[in-house]
Structure formats: C-alpha cells, structure tokens
Amino acid sequence: MDFKLGRINLNKVAQGVGGFVFGKDTSNSNDDSYVQSLLERIKKREEEDNKRIEALDELQSVVEESVSAQLAFGELGISVLMGVIKDERDNEKMVKGALEALASALTPIAQEGGVKNEIQPAMMNSDLLCREAENISLISSLLDLDNFTVQYHTLQLLTALLTTSPNRVQEAILTIPQGITRLMDMLMNREAIRNEALLLLTYLTHEAEEIQKIVVFEGAFEKIFTIIQDEGGAEGGVVVEDCLVLLNNLLHCLSNQRLLRETTGFEPLISILMLESKVSKFSKQKTSNLLRALEIIELLLGGGPAAESGKDTDRISNQTVLFQKNLLDELLMLGVENQRGAINLRCSALRCIGYLVFGHRQNLDAFASKILGEEPNVEPALNSILCILLRASSAQEFVAADFVFRCFCEKNSDGQGLLASTMIPQPQSMSHAPSEEDINMSFGSMLLRGLTVSETDGDLETCCRAASVLSHILMDNIQCKEKVLRVELEAPIPSMGAPEPLMHRIVKYLALSSIKLKDGNQKTSAKDSYIQPVILKLLVTWLADFPEAVHCFLVLRPHLTYLLELVSNLSVSVCTKGLAAILLGECFLYNKSIEKTKDASLVVDVISDKVGLTLYLLKLEDLQKSFVFTSTKEGLRDIMTKIDDINDETDWKHDEHPVLNSLFDTQFVDLVKKLEESLRESIVEISSNLKNKVVSLPVELEQQSGENDGDYIKRLKLFVEKQCTEMQNILGRNATSAEALVKTTGSDSAETKHRMTEGLDNVQTDKLRKDLQEASQQVQILKSEKSKIEDDAYAHRSFAEKMKSDLKSLSDAYKSLDQAKSLLESEIKALKLETKQNPDLDTIKEEAKEEGRKESEVELNDLLVCLGQEQAKVEKLSSRLEELGEDVSSLLEGVGDDLEMPEDSDDDDDGK
Missing domain, CATH: 1.25.10.10 (Leucine-rich Repeat Variant)
Incomplete structure (x- = not known):
C-alpha cells in the first residue's frame, strides 16, 4: 500500500495534473458497482482511517483509467469527497486522497484510436462540482492551510477544473473574498507550489479581463519578472515560459499595458531578448522562451497593419517606448545578424521589426538609416533584410522578410521614394x-x-x-x-x-x-x-x-x-x-x-x-x-x-x-x-460606342452618271438618315447587351457560363445590388446589436427574478415571524387572564395544610383506640396463661424483633 502511494505522489509531481497510476483492471460492467462500494467505504466514518484512505487510493486509480468509472463517480462521488474536505480538513491523508481522486475524476481520458465519446464524464463531473460556487470556495480555502501536500494537490485540482470549466471557475473565484490574493501569495511559496500556481494563474487569466486587472493589481508584473530573473532569463527552463505565457495573458488588457509601460517599464522584457553574442547557441527551451517573449512584443505593438483602429494610441505609445529602449537592436540581432537560431525564431523577430516601424514616422526614419555590422563591413539594415529575402532557403523566412518591407512601405511615401x-x-x-x-x-x-x-x-x-x-x-x-x-x-x-x-x-x-x-x-x-x-x-x-x-x-x-x-x-x-x-x-x-x-x-x-x-x-x-x-x-x-x-x-x-x-x-x-x-x-x-470609327465609303454614295446635283443631294440625305437610324439601333442593342452581360455574370447560376440571360433587367440593378449589400451589412450589425441587447436583457431579467425570489423569501419569513409573534402575544394574554381568575395561592396552601392536619388527628385517635383495645386483650390473655402455669415472658420473647425490622429498614431509607 505504501509503495502505491509513493508511485502516485512521484508521478503527480513529475507530470502535473492527473499523473499516471496503474489501477485495477475492472471492466465497464463492474465499474459502477465498484465505484459505489468504494464511495460507501469512504462515507463510513466509523471505519478505520487506513481502510478509508485505501478506498480513496483505489477510487483515484480507477477513475483515472476508466471512462465508465468517471461516469459512475458523478454527483454521489462529488458529494462524498466534498464532505471529506469540509468535515475532515484536519486529516491530511484523507484530504489529500480526496483531492487526488477529484482531480482524476475531472481529467479527461484519451480514447483509444482517437475516438471520442459523445458523453464526456470528466466534463460532466466538472460541471457538477462547479454548479455550487461554495465548492470552489471550499477547495480554495485549503490554500490557507500550512500544509505543502494539501496546497499542492489543491492547486492541481483547481487547474483541472479550469481546463474543463474555465468560465464557471473564473466566476466563482471572483466571488471569493481574497481568492485571487491567496493565489498570488502562492507565487512566493516553495518551488513546487509556485510552479503549480503559475500554471493555475495562466488558465485563470485566459480571456478574463477583470481577473487580469486584479492579478496585476496584486503585483503580478514584479513577481513574474523576479521569477524570470531567478530562473536565468531566456536561459531558464519551462518555468520562464510559463511566466511569459501568464504575462501575455495579462497584457491582453490595454490598461495593464499602460500600467506596465508607466511603472515597471519594458526593460525587463527586452532584457530577455538580449543575446551575449552573434554566435549564441539556442537550446530548444531557450528558443521557446524567446518565441514567447516575441509574442508579447507583437501583442504590445498591436499587430501592425491588421491592428484595430481604436488601439492606435496605445500602439504608437508602445512603439515609441520600445524603440527608445533599443528593441530594434535586439530584434535585428535575433532576426538578421544571428543566423544560428531556429527559422521560426528568426521569422518572429522579423515580423516584430515590421510591427515596430509600421505607421510610426520617427521609427521608420530611424530604421531606414540603421546600419549593421562593423567597419569596414557595414551594411544598411534594409539591405541585409533584402539579402535574407532573396537568398532564404525557406519560404517561411521569405514571407517574414517580405512582411518587413510591406510594413515599411505602407503609408510611407517617403520611404517608398x-x-x-x-x-x-x-x-x-x-x-x-x-x-x-x-x-x-x-x-x-x-x-x-x-x-x-x-x-x-x-x-x-x-x-x-x-x-x-x-x-x-x-x-x-x-x-x-x-x-x-x-x-x-x-x-x-x-x-x-x-x-x-x-x-x-x-x-x-x-x-x-x-x-x-x-x-x-x-x-x-x-x-x-x-x-x-x-x-x-x-x-x-x-x-x-x-x-x-x-x-x-x-x-x-x-x-x-x-x-x-x-x-x-x-x-x-x-x-x-x-x-x-x-x-x-x-x-x-x-x-x-x-x-x-x-x-x-x-x-x-x-x-x-x-x-x-x-x-x-x-x-x-x-x-x-x-x-x-x-x-x-x-x-x-x-x-x-x-x-x-x-x-x-x-x-x-x-x-x-x-x-x-x-x-x-x-x-x-x-x-x-x-x-x-x-x-x-x-x-x-x-x-456603347462605335466598334470601328473608320467607315469605308459605300458605292451608293458616288454620284451616278446623268444624275443632277439636286437629286444627288436628296439621295445622300436619305442615305445618311437611314444610316443614323441603324447606327442608333445598333448602339442601343450593344449597350443593352453589355448591361445584361454584366448583370448576368453576377449570378451564381450555371447557365451564365453558356448563354446570356434573355430580356432586359432594370438599368439600376447594380446600384440596387450595392444598396442591398449595404442593407444586409446594416442588418447584420443590427442583429449583432440586438443579440447583445437580448443577452443584456436576459441577464437583467435573471437578476430581477433572483431579486424577486429573494424578496419573496424575505417577505414569507417576515410573515412567519409576525404570525409567531401574534401567537406568543395571545398565549401571554391567556396566561395573564388565568392568573387573575385564580385565588391566592398562599391561602389555598394554608387551607390544604389545615385540612391535612385535621385528617391526621382523626386517624391518630382511631389508631390509639385500636392500640388500647389490643393492649387490653394482651393483658387478659397473659393473666389467663399465668393461671394455667405458662411462662408468659418466654412466650412473648422474639415477638418484638419481628415487628422492628421493617421499621429499621424504613428508617434507613429515610436517612438516604
């Protein structure tokens, strides 16, 4: 059993969330009953802790390997394990086992052959767990415990939840007082905890602007750059890459970009890109770290020509500051001067050069005059990039270099000239x-x-x-x-x-x-x-x-x-x-x-x-x-x-x-x-114009022999009128055919590839088509606005219904209190009335005592009479026995002792 626990712990530390544990080979048909039996054993608190811990380990193993076991885990499993976390948080082994089992139940299992089931039990379990915000709060509260094992597995469980139900977990974390502060404190913990906290924050801040702002407010920039520096910058391991991914998430928020620019500054980021020399070697991890840093640079620069117009102010400010911090020198070293790096690294650096100069007059001018190399082998930077473009063996590098020239020339007539x-x-x-x-x-x-x-x-x-x-x-x-x-x-x-x-x-x-x-x-x-x-x-x-x-x-x-x-x-x-x-x-x-x-x-x-x-x-x-x-x-x-x-x-x-x-x-x-x-x-x-402006002179236009000038002029006039009429008809048909042709080719019908559409369409079809397109675009915009308004209305309606429900509950509670108050007041009034109607209690007591005393005296008198009669009988019998010669004293000996024993017992009882 100890060996199995050791394997679980080692694999969890090595592989992060989930781990890999060899569990029992249970068939799908038995998984349901097997999981149920394990949950029952865990639920029985009268059982020994060792047996319950063993059941937790077995449960973790089976749900980690079997989809059907995850499906059987369901709501009952979550209820049982959350009960363990809530009620037995002082029991380290039980809490640790519950956290591991929950993490395994929430981690999707890869199907053999790449086939995916329509039902995803891990997603269902995650949804069930997140449905109650109190569960997230309860799990998060475990981070307050000064226990390495519990903190480590708590972070792993929260990460597993974020991978399957990010939105719900993000919403729940926001509602927890000091929830994000607690997570940020983990970054200053021991290394294993810090690394898990980094991974968790990376998932937590993905596309969550409000969380991004809070994390930055809690000092994320300083902590991230401190970790990167401690790990060795670009030479560091995967922890540096995780830090850069988190930084990338945070800088998707424009206000965070401004805060970084105006407080910490861009120097720590640029320092990651610095190379010791032109012949620096690049390990695989160093390349990944540099690529992550260049992604952040690209984000800060707003994406060049594809940037949104509303971000121009921040983009230009970032371009100005980054250029002033000599970012261009580092990018040229990575993308142009050092040819030992990976192709994708050089291409990313070239793209960042394009983003850095696009649309920025001062940066464009400085880049145009930038010189690389050392005397006497110096060369303009633009010439060096052109050499890369023309000679690169990779189409990828050609495209990246071409992008630099596109950014340099676009909206830069001086540079083009x-x-x-x-x-x-x-x-x-x-x-x-x-x-x-x-x-x-x-x-x-x-x-x-x-x-x-x-x-x-x-x-x-x-x-x-x-x-x-x-x-x-x-x-x-x-x-x-x-x-x-x-x-x-x-x-x-x-x-x-x-x-x-x-x-x-x-x-x-x-x-x-x-x-x-x-x-x-x-x-x-x-x-x-x-x-x-x-x-x-x-x-x-x-x-x-x-x-x-x-x-x-x-x-x-x-x-x-x-x-x-x-x-x-x-x-x-x-x-x-x-x-x-x-x-x-x-x-x-x-x-x-x-x-x-x-x-x-x-x-x-x-x-x-x-x-x-x-x-x-x-x-x-x-x-x-x-x-x-x-x-x-x-x-x-x-x-x-x-x-x-x-x-x-x-x-x-x-x-x-x-x-x-x-x-x-x-x-x-x-x-x-x-x-x-x-x-x-x-x-x-x-x-619509004449196809051929050169017209040969017809024979009919020559003056015939014997024809006088007057007849010749009349015949010429008739001929010209006829030709004009025919020419106008031809021009009209030609223009009509051209218009029909243009309209016909706009159709997707297959017939347009073989013949012209018969008949004339409206001359304004093209204009109407444009109007229709504009109207369609406007409709799409209105639809999107309508959808947004409907979503807002639904949210407000839901909030109003919730408030209405809460108000109704409060109203019912007040009504119940009023009824209880009225009932108590009526009872008090009844008691007061009853008290007034009853006589004096002291008088009643005295009368009762007097009546009892009188009854006792009567009974005592009767008893004395009886005793006197009995005494007379004894004396008479004694005298008669003496007359007969009997010894009366010996006969009466022992009679008194039998009568005294009950009296002594009664006395003893009274003493007690």
Whole structure:
C-alpha cells in the first residue's frame, strides 16, 4: 500500500495534473458497482482511517483509467469527497486522497484510436462540482492551510477544473473574498507550489479581463519578472515560459499595458531578448522562451497593419517606448545578424521589426538609416533584410522578410521614394558578380539584380521574391511608378539588341514561368505555383491608375496575346487567370492612347473575340471567390500563423499555398475589388460606342452618271438618315447587351457560363445590388446589436427574478415571524387572564395544610383506640396463661424483633 502511494505522489509531481497510476483492471460492467462500494467505504466514518484512505487510493486509480468509472463517480462521488474536505480538513491523508481522486475524476481520458465519446464524464463531473460556487470556495480555502501536500494537490485540482470549466471557475473565484490574493501569495511559496500556481494563474487569466486587472493589481508584473530573473532569463527552463505565457495573458488588457509601460517599464522584457553574442547557441527551451517573449512584443505593438483602429494610441505609445529602449537592436540581432537560431525564431523577430516601424514616422526614419555590422563591413539594415529575402532557403523566412518591407512601405511615401531612387541598373558584368559583392551595392541595385538573376540560371523564385518587394514600393505611389518605369536594362548580350524596359523583362519572365509550369514535374510545379500570381500582382499594382505603364505594356503586341492565352488556359490556377483578367482590364481601363491599334476599344474588342465578355467577367468573379482572396478576410495575424507550417516539399494546391495567403494582403485585395467594379462599368461604357470609327465609303454614295446635283443631294440625305437610324439601333442593342452581360455574370447560376440571360433587367440593378449589400451589412450589425441587447436583457431579467425570489423569501419569513409573534402575544394574554381568575395561592396552601392536619388527628385517635383495645386483650390473655402455669415472658420473647425490622429498614431509607 505504501509503495502505491509513493508511485502516485512521484508521478503527480513529475507530470502535473492527473499523473499516471496503474489501477485495477475492472471492466465497464463492474465499474459502477465498484465505484459505489468504494464511495460507501469512504462515507463510513466509523471505519478505520487506513481502510478509508485505501478506498480513496483505489477510487483515484480507477477513475483515472476508466471512462465508465468517471461516469459512475458523478454527483454521489462529488458529494462524498466534498464532505471529506469540509468535515475532515484536519486529516491530511484523507484530504489529500480526496483531492487526488477529484482531480482524476475531472481529467479527461484519451480514447483509444482517437475516438471520442459523445458523453464526456470528466466534463460532466466538472460541471457538477462547479454548479455550487461554495465548492470552489471550499477547495480554495485549503490554500490557507500550512500544509505543502494539501496546497499542492489543491492547486492541481483547481487547474483541472479550469481546463474543463474555465468560465464557471473564473466566476466563482471572483466571488471569493481574497481568492485571487491567496493565489498570488502562492507565487512566493516553495518551488513546487509556485510552479503549480503559475500554471493555475495562466488558465485563470485566459480571456478574463477583470481577473487580469486584479492579478496585476496584486503585483503580478514584479513577481513574474523576479521569477524570470531567478530562473536565468531566456536561459531558464519551462518555468520562464510559463511566466511569459501568464504575462501575455495579462497584457491582453490595454490598461495593464499602460500600467506596465508607466511603472515597471519594458526593460525587463527586452532584457530577455538580449543575446551575449552573434554566435549564441539556442537550446530548444531557450528558443521557446524567446518565441514567447516575441509574442508579447507583437501583442504590445498591436499587430501592425491588421491592428484595430481604436488601439492606435496605445500602439504608437508602445512603439515609441520600445524603440527608445533599443528593441530594434535586439530584434535585428535575433532576426538578421544571428543566423544560428531556429527559422521560426528568426521569422518572429522579423515580423516584430515590421510591427515596430509600421505607421510610426520617427521609427521608420530611424530604421531606414540603421546600419549593421562593423567597419569596414557595414551594411544598411534594409539591405541585409533584402539579402535574407532573396537568398532564404525557406519560404517561411521569405514571407517574414517580405512582411518587413510591406510594413515599411505602407503609408510611407517617403520611404517608398527612397527605395525607388536607388534602383539604378548595374553594368552587365556586375550582374554576374558573386553574392558576397552585394554588400557594396545599393538597395535598388540588389533588387534589380534579384529581378534579373533568373536570366542566367533560370531560377524564377528569386525574381518572384524581388517582384513582391517591388510591388510594395509601387503601391499607391505614382512618383515611384514613374521612376521605375524609366529603368532600362542592358540586353544579356549587348551586341544582340538595345536596352529594354524593366517592365518588358518582367513580362518575359512571367511567360517563362508558364513554360516551366507546363514542362516541370509535380514537385517543381508545387514550388512554383505562387510565382505567376506574385509577378502578376506586381504588374497589376504597377498599371493601376497609371496610363504610362499601360502604354509601355501595350508597346509589344505579344504582351496582349500572352495575357489572352493565360486567361483562357485551363491548366493554370483560378488566381492566375483572375489576375491576368484584371491586368487585361487595366489595359483598357487606364488606356489613354489615341492610336487606333492600341486604344481601349481595341482591347475590349480583342477580349470579346478571343475570350468572350461573359467568360471574361466570370474570371473576375471566380477570382473573388478563390481561397486566396477569401482567406485574407481572416486578418493578417491569423494568416501569419499558417506560415509556420510552410514546407517547400508539400504539394500545395494552386490557390492554397500559404505564401499566397500572406503576400496577398488586404491592401492589394481591396485594390483588386475596386478594379473589378470599375472594369464592369467601363465595359458597358466602351461597348456603347462605335466598334470601328473608320467607315469605308459605300458605292451608293458616288454620284451616278446623268444624275443632277439636286437629286444627288436628296439621295445622300436619305442615305445618311437611314444610316443614323441603324447606327442608333445598333448602339442601343450593344449597350443593352453589355448591361445584361454584366448583370448576368453576377449570378451564381450555371447557365451564365453558356448563354446570356434573355430580356432586359432594370438599368439600376447594380446600384440596387450595392444598396442591398449595404442593407444586409446594416442588418447584420443590427442583429449583432440586438443579440447583445437580448443577452443584456436576459441577464437583467435573471437578476430581477433572483431579486424577486429573494424578496419573496424575505417577505414569507417576515410573515412567519409576525404570525409567531401574534401567537406568543395571545398565549401571554391567556396566561395573564388565568392568573387573575385564580385565588391566592398562599391561602389555598394554608387551607390544604389545615385540612391535612385535621385528617391526621382523626386517624391518630382511631389508631390509639385500636392500640388500647389490643393492649387490653394482651393483658387478659397473659393473666389467663399465668393461671394455667405458662411462662408468659418466654412466650412473648422474639415477638418484638419481628415487628422492628421493617421499621429499621424504613428508617434507613429515610436517612438516604
């Protein structure tokens, strides 16, 4: 028995909540009766303590291993064990056994084969226990006992409750006076208790803002940082990680962020990220600790571009203070200068750099001028991050570095202009220089080299990555678009041709990627599946609202032909076809050319002839429904978590590659949506004009021989009137068809892919559709507000009903008291009345005594008469016996003794 208890204790300490104990192999059919019998033994207090403790140990073993035993435990088990805790709290072994058994009954058991039962006994038991708030209060009160074992198992039980019924336990803890204070005191206890208290507080503060505020008020920040320092900071063990998880929970509350910023400060947090040198080694636990610290940094910085607008003030304040405390230096050391850390650690540091500078003018300027390294090998930080982006072997690291440039360029026109101004082509000889020479290049030269490096080795991956950076530089910045448009590259072989614009080179690489996808194997296709969409993203961004770029694109007729083939290609992804359709649309939407061979009408005519307007508009619609565009609605923070699972060897589907999910940010998605709406309107407008403004002169217009001038003029007038009428009819039908086409493609019906809808819809359908969408959104908002109001009303109604019930109970109690009072008053009145009616008691007593005395005298007289008569008889008989010669004295001897014994006994009794 002692050996079994020892195993339980050791495993509990080693494994935390639950432990692992080898119990009896009882079948499901016997579990119910077996558990019931154990509970009966525990319940009998007349039993020896050893037998009851043994029953507790057996109960703990069986409920830890058997789901059916947990189900049989139920309400009876909770009642019995809570009774032990309540009534026998001085019995350490009994309380310890009850706590262990309860913890096992509340811990879910993993099912074999991963099959989950519909009924979760552990959840049911937890719900039963939490149903009474007094139970939580009773368990929590055990922490006041100065007993290590009881405190340890109490913390484990509360943690088990929080894992299954967090909301109820959180509510119950809030109602317990000094409940959270008691838990906070455990952090200063011995190590084992402290560690369990840390774990408990981590669960307790999860998504509970009120508890978070109370915990911080109780001095959580100072205690957490003290523990981290005592454990060795980032070099510490899992306790440091638990502290950082708890700190993360607490800082989800904005008021706690302000308190930390204005009191303790961010220095203790930043000190965790400090590395001793650039070649520091990283253990697995150290990496976990650093990742937890970076998660807190990301939380303080508000999530960058995906941050909520209401948090801007706190975000900017945190950015300012963290930058002043040299956080950027530590992040650059982790993410850029030290390449020995794990990939996810470097990526997390890069993302934090992006969050630190996003939308903060001073931080952006300081970051732009930041220099890394030591003389003479110094390099701008932006150049170093660009090198990582272009050379990283992991797509995950590429995405993280790209995120830095997105945060740097978004809403930073000065920064975009700074980067664009450095895009000066290098001589052809420099393009073949080794990568080590990059340190001597400007940012723009390195970027151009990345865009064109595929010319020599055929690797379009580097070109794709550079294109993503360039798209950030060009986004919503006409000046940058103009600068980059003027960039011309030397031909691979100078003698073979003149320099060509950068745009034409990029389109050539786009066409090359189509060939590689067509000819490549499955592994290569999976890796390159995001290359075409990323290059198309650059071109779409470049041509948006920039007619000069459209003109440059259409200079070469094969560009338009290639896009038409790409839109119609069945082997490419929906995303690629949709972006190609958007790019085609920009060719007529922003086309200001007056040349008849390049104007907007010609592009629309070509689309109509080669693709068909119906199919073209369907490509736009499919793009909006693609996984890449719908997933961006989740927000950048949710998408970035998926990057951790990127594997270049994975056979991702075309439109589901995590790289696309992260690179197609909200800013670009909004741009595409606006372009789609403009394209639909532009198609209607262009189709309403003449398709061909050059009209050949019909033979009928020539003057016939013998026809005088008057007749000729009349005939010309009739011909012109007829042509005008026909032309107006054609224009009307053309406009009507275009409008019907736009409306028809908005439908999800399968028939829209094969034929146009017959008949005319209302011209204002598009406007009504927009109004309907806005109304639907408003309805959703109202529904959510209504739901919230209903919840509040329900809560108030429940509170009112409870108050009404309490008031009724008080009223009933007052009525009962009034009735009891009235009854007592009536009894008092009756007693008083009865007392008045009765005679004097003393008189009655005297009369009774007198009557008794008289009766006694009469009885005494009668007795004396009888005695006299008997005495006379004795004397007469004595004289007669003497006459007969008898000795009267001898005859009477002994007669008196028989009569005296009862009298003596009576006397003795009276004495007693």
